[in-house]
Amino acid sequence: MGIALALAAAFIYGAADFLGGLATKRNDVRVVVLLSGGAGLIIAILSLPVFGNGAPLERDLVLGAGVGLAGVIGIAALYRGLAIARMSVVAPITAVIAAAVPIAYGLLRGERPSVGAIVGIVLALVAVALVSSSSDEDVAGQPEPKRTGIALALISGLGFGFVYVLLAASSRGAWPLVASRTTFLIVLGLTALIWRPAKLASGTGRLAVTSGALDMGANLLYLLALRHTLVSIAAVIASLYPASTVMLARMVLHERLQMVQWIGVACALVGVVLMARG
Numbered sequence: 001m002g003i004a005l006a007l008a009a010a011f012i013y014g015a016a017d018f019l020g021g022l023a024t025k026r027n028d029v030r031v032v033v034l035l036s037g038g039a040g041l042i043i044a045i046l047s048l049p050v051f052g053n054g055a056p057l058e059r060d061l062v063l064g065a066g067v068g069l070a071g072v073i074g075i076a077a078l079y080r081g082l083a084i085a086r087m088s089v090v091a092p093i094t095a096v097i098a099a100a101v102p103i104a105y106g107l108l109r110g111e112r113p114s115v116g117a118i119v120g121i122v123l124a125l126v127a128v129a130l131v132s133s134s135s136d137e138d139v140a141g142q143p144e145p146k147r148t149g150i151a152l153a154l155i156s157g158l159g160f161g162f163v164y165v166l167l168a169a170s171s172r173g174a175w176p177l178v179a180s181r182t183t184f185l186i187v188l189g190l191t192a193l194i195w196r197p198a199k200l201a202s203g204t205g206r207l208a209v210t211s212g213a214l215d216m217g218a219n220l221l222y223l224l225a226l227r228h229t230l231v232s233i234a235a236v237i238a239s240l241y242p243a244s245t246v247m248l249a250r251m252v253l254h255e256r257l258q259m260v261q262w263i264g265v266a267c268a269l270v271g272v273v274l275m276a277r278g
Contacts, residue, residue, distance in 0.1 A: 002229025006237035009221035014244030016214035017091060020075070021082025021245075022252075023207035029080045031200050033072070034188050036212030041181035043216040044174055051174035051220060063170045064179025067163050071180055072187050074098075074159025075215075077152040085149025087249040091242035092264075093150060096125055097157025099239035102164040106232030113232055120274030123267045124236045130264025164222075164238070168231040172223045177216065240268050 016036075023032045074094075081090040103121065113121065163180075170176040200208075218238075225234040243265060 002225045002227070002234060003237060005221050005225035005228065006234045007240070009218040009225060009238045010241040011244045012214050012218035012221065013238065013241035014091070014246075015248065016211045016218060017078060017082065017241065018087065018245045018248040018252075019207045019214070020079045020211035021087055021090075023204045023211065024079040024083035026201040026204050027208075029076055029083070030188060030192055030195075032079055032204075032208045032211075033076050034185065034192065035200075035205060035208035036075070036215065037181055037184045037188060039209040039212030040216035040219075041178065041185060043213050043220075044177040044181055047174045047216075047220055048178065051223070056175040056179070057171060060170050060173065060175045061179045063166050064176035065183045067166045067176060067180035068183025069187065070159045070162040070166065072159075072184050074156045074163060077156035077159065081149040081152035081156060082245075085152075087245055087253070090149045090153045090156075091245040092129070093153035094157040094160065095239040095242045096129055097154055098160035098164065099125060099236045101158065101161025102168065102235035103232045105165045105168070106230060106235075109231070111230045111232050113230060116274045117230075117233060120271040121232065121236050123271030123274065124240060127240070127264045127266075127268035127271060130260050130267060161235075164231070164235045167219070167223060168226055168235075172226050174220070174223075177219055177223075181216070236271075243268060 020032060020036055078090070078094055081094070167176060218241075222234065222238050225238070246261070
């Protein structure tokens with residue numbers, strides 16, 4: 001059950017990131033993140049009757065605030081990176097960094113996956129690295145945006161890695177997500193007051209809102225996955241989200257996949273099977 005929930009979260013994370021990156025191509029990243037964060041907060045509040053676990057605990061609110069701060073950094077860096085460089089490069093690099101952080105956390109907490117699960121984790125990480133293989137040029141044919149995109153991907157991966165860890169340390173209900181999105185919006189609102197962003201480009205608001213709603217839905221699925229499997233396994237599987245981002249970029253933006261990237265997809269599938277059996 002935990003494997004299936006984490007896989008569903010990965011697919012939805014990837015779709016959310018694709019839509020967010022697409023919206024950022026025509027907008028100031030802060031506008032996109034504000035809209036997506038607002039949509040995410042609404043979904044988190046609506047989920048409280050099912051995932052609320054009663055009154056909020058102080059620990060959950062504190063951890064949620066930390067998730068919000070890490071999430072602002074992760075999402076803003078990711079959306080900007082997806083907007084200026086190849087999605088098929090930026091998304092996987094973000095994922096491998098994001099997966100490494102909770103793996104280290106899980107091992108430090110004493111989690112001991114089986115040998116098969118460990119092999120599956122390694123294959124999944126290899127898959128992320130292979131999927132990120134691409135040319136040195138961005139979508140416009142210039143290498144500089146790719147270098148900037150990779151730097152943003154590294155920053156984003158660290159942010160998302162801490163999101164995974166902080167959510168795992170919570171009670172795994174919806175209150176940390178409500179606190180995270182509230183903090184998220186406060187921070188972004190303050191930056192918008194200081195540095196006024198440009199107006200939203202016509203026709204892109206729906207992309208940003210849908211991205212935020214999907215992202216929160218994936219967070220809820222990830223929390224459910226944590227109730228059924230180890231943090232180190234759930235986080236790695238959730239970090240396979242580049243597969244859907246890359247596929248959508250292939251279908252919509254016509255970004256081409258190389259043979260090594262298809263090998264990476266195969267490694268990801270084998271890794272998931274091994275983790276499920278483990």
